[in-house]
Amino acid sequence: MKQIFDNATHEDRWQAVETRDNRADGQFVFAVKTTGICCRPSCSARHPLRKNVLFFDDVAAAVEAGFRPCKRCQPDKQAPEQQRIDRITQACRILETSSEPIVLAELAAQVAMSPFHFHRLFKQVTGLTPHAFQKAVRAKRLREQLTQGEAVTRAVFDAGYQSGSNYYQQADAVLGMTAKQYQQGGERTAIAYVTGTCRLGQFLVAQSQRGICAILLGSDAQALRAELETLFPHSTLTVGDTQFAGQVTQVVSFLEHPAQQFSLPLDIQGTAFQQQVWQALREIPVGQTASYRDIAQRIGKPQAVRAVAGACAANKLAVIIPCHRVVRHDGALSGYRWGVARKRQLLEIEAKQLEE
Numbered sequence: 001m002k003q004i005f006d007n008a009t010h011e012d013r014w015q016a017v018e019t020r021d022n023r024a025d026g027q028f029v030f031a032v033k034t035t036g037i038c039c040r041p042s043c044s045a046r047h048p049l050r051k052n053v054l055f056f057d058d059v060a061a062a063v064e065a066g067f068r069p070c071k072r073c074q075p076d077k078q079a080p081e082q083q084r085i086d087r088i089t090q091a092c093r094i095l096e097t098s099s100e101p102i103v104l105a106e107l108a109a110q111v112a113m114s115p116f117h118f119h120r121l122f123k124q125v126t127g128l129t130p131h132a133f134q135k136a137v138r139a140k141r142l143r144e145q146l147t148q149g150e151a152v153t154r155a156v157f158d159a160g161y162q163s164g165s166n167y168y169q170q171a172d173a174v175l176g177m178t179a180k181q182y183q184q185g186g187e188r189t190a191i192a193y194v195t196g197t198c199r200l201g202q203f204l205v206a207q208s209q210r211g212i213c214a215i216l217l218g219s220d221a222q223a224l225r226a227e228l229e230t231l232f233p234h235s236t237l238t239v240g241d242t243q244f245a246g247q248v249t250q251v252v253s254f255l256e257h258p259a260q261q262f263s264l265p266l267d268i269q270g271t272a273f274q275q276q277v278w279q280a281l282r283e284i285p286v287g288q289t290a291s292y293r294d295i296a297q298r299i300g301k302p303q304a305v306r307a308v309a310g311a312c313a314a315n316k317l318a319v320i321i322p323c324h325r326v327v328r329h330d331g332a333l334s335g336y337r338w339g340v341a342r343k344r345q346l347l348e349i350e351a352k353q354l355e356e
């Protein structure tokens, strides 16, 4: 959202002050000639007269010009929004490094927040509940350890799954197969797929036992099948039966009308980080766009802009995970796994459907 106030004219700045727009915080400060104090745009203090206001790009410039930072909005301190994001980032680190499951109350206490506010903010920032985030972290660890050849029992335990009657079932549900099968390369997982033509060109829809696992777009059915093979090297690929074709109809209808509800089960496999990014993408409303930087901020990893772009490029579920709604910071379309022309077409389709 930073771009809104880049190169903002003083009138835009004054408007942000008048509306106490907290999105402008950190973009500039305003100083009041009569009081000698400088404030964040969102300061809750009573507004000065416009004629007494000066704007500075940052608090340092205002201080240099002889103004004191306001005690109420503390423009010289980190923005409260950033402080909250930092706490969630800290909580993510704790979850990622802890070998034991952590209950909500304990996690909230570690970042000095109430469980209620912590839960809400965590969901808002990462797109996942702390519980779902923890599950994704465990799943990632389990995959890594199995891939490294760790014995199954040991790997399941080390990944943080609690022993008990459903000890293995939990792990199996995460992997979409038994841990043993996973370790052997998952050769026994079966994937059914169907190819066809829709208004976006050729499509391929694939389904595992758990749900739709790939939606690919292109101009050539053979190439799409080859792409599927690369994505699921250990699976047995078969052409879907008529029952699956019925579900594919639903997928195609969604591809052409992304504003519709989509209710088929999905099999979304990825690292904890990718799942976080993909969840954030699914929360961009139809017809709207966000920048890679926006997404990095929303998941509490503002530095991870390039990694966010990487996760977008690794998306296997076209349109369902709307990576086409992510554009460059300056609004340019940038890349798209299935071609920039198709990205433009999708955004146009969505804009049109909103008008209807």
Ligand SMILES: [Zn+2]
Pocket: 038, 039, 040, 043, 044, 045, 070, 071, 072, 073, 074
């Ligand atoms: Zn103030």
